[in-house]
Amino acid sequence: MSEQEILLETGTNEFEILEFHINEKAKEENKLEKNFFGMNVAKVVEVIESPNLGSNNYSVNPCFLGTIPLRDAVLPVIDLSIWLGMERVKHDHENIIVTQFSNSVQGFLVSGVVEINRLNWKDLIPPGNFIRKLNTKSIIGMVDKGEYFIQLLDLEHIVSDLNPGSIEEQWKTKVKTDKAYKVLVVEDSPTIRKMLEKNLVNSNFQVTITNNGEEAEKYLTDVKSQAELKNKTINEFIDIVISDIEMPLVDGFTLTKRIKRDTKLQKLPVILYSSIITDELRHKGESVGADYQVSKPDMNQMAEMAIKLIEGRQANTEN
Template sequence: MDRIDNTLLDAVDGRTRLAGSNRMEILLFSLGTGETFGINVFKVREVSKTPFITKSPNMPAGVEGLISLRGNVIPVLALAKILQLDDRASEQGGSMMVTEYSKRTLGFLVHEVDRIIRVDWENVHSPDNVSGGAQGYVTAITEMPDGKLVSILDVETILANTFGEGAIGHIDPLGGSETVNVFFVDDSAVARRKIAEVLDKLGVQHKHAVNGLEAWTRLEGMAGHAQQTGRDLRRDLDLILVDAEMPEMDGYVLTRNIKNDARFEGIPVVMHSSLSSEANRAMGKRVGVDGYIAKFDADVLADTLRPMLLKPAKG
């Protein structure tokens, strides 16, 4: 466990070097089934043995209870139970990962924490067919040098299914008679659904992609078509919203590609990510994003996009 803790500290120091290199570090762990799971090290604050957990009434299924961590009370989730992994669903887990998602700190109980590996995002793929109880909770698959597959968990879906998504309240539409178009990309089905709902409430037309490489391919196609037809791309594309972590190509590389391509000049790029640290914000600025929003606050998302999408009235 000390080896993992020291490696985590090294990983924290190297985050800004990794971001934008189209590489990621994954903390590997097991849930007692023989499968290997992974989670982005960027989101892991520490690893420890399972502490004493205080049971609390009326907790959602899969939430073991609460712990006090340096003065903060945080919920602790048993991943095997949430993923409904066969007979392991009754086990609590011997190790705990403390994670931070969208400014929310949580404990995840796992069977055993293994090690950290570094992979290229281009070798991280969207899952085509995922079987077993984990289906629906896996956002990506990658392969280790020994040929063993690693299932990277979609924590946004885990949190949404455990605690509920929360209703999106009233959002004033942009107004105006001109059509506004947004292209967004996110590998999480939950995030795509929430983003689409906010954009619908704003009265914005939108298209999306499910990973960075797909997004870049489609954006290049849009730019190429506009160039061939002599049409200003800005008439068909007002803003691009990107996630940071995505299979095939991360949001930092995608943003850099967009900003280095003169065809996208004048089209703002906003990063929308559960990686809410200052280091990640700084990296976003370094590659040229025009805004950085931590997931998921519908009002903040709408308020950030609104001034970038409002078109001046024709006089």
């Protein structure tokens, strides 16, 4: 997968998804209905053929199909159709999509893989009323392909739901700030949003939440207007921005680039985070001016680093 990956220009608001499908029985007799889904290519390691796994009656969760050997590792496999409440029609050449994110590696069983799509985050439509029968918490957006929609999955939500408490335990921190610093959190996943907010509130931060980069830009525009109207500084309204990288409408790289190019906002510290901060992602974050970058398995460092950046900026201002 890495050899074929298209290197995207930083701050262009573009991303890639791996499109795949899960087959169900159609209402018409002897016909299949293909349901199309997508996941971020950055989280995909490889695609392999399924060894025809059956359901594991001994598993605590029916989604868990057991494990398979993968080179020098053992790969847990999750049946996406069961998680999504679908009755998959089995066939002999199904695929397992091997993924890595948030310090875990797992495979997702699907009916088949279609292709990689290069998209703009603005192409991603919020789920809204389009999705009724599926678990909407695991769908972060939809892409209109003309003849059908691709539903983009929130993989972190799926994995954390199957192993409740695992991610939240990793994020615990004992750091507290004496002053209630004001932080803008930008995150599209309800699961991650909730855990990050809890983490920061426990560290004595005042937290404002927006669901994506576009909402964050609107909020920051309003902050600038309020500051000008009341003859105050930006820092009296907000101390730091903490943002996910992969988001619909406007991604974290693009948001950071626009903040750092804005003369009134550019001194605001920005922390970017993602499931895995690779060398390539780190380079992209640096190129748009991010002050710090952290991977989700290391989110327990978030509050501590936010405090250091805020107080470091204040010290520089005083000098």
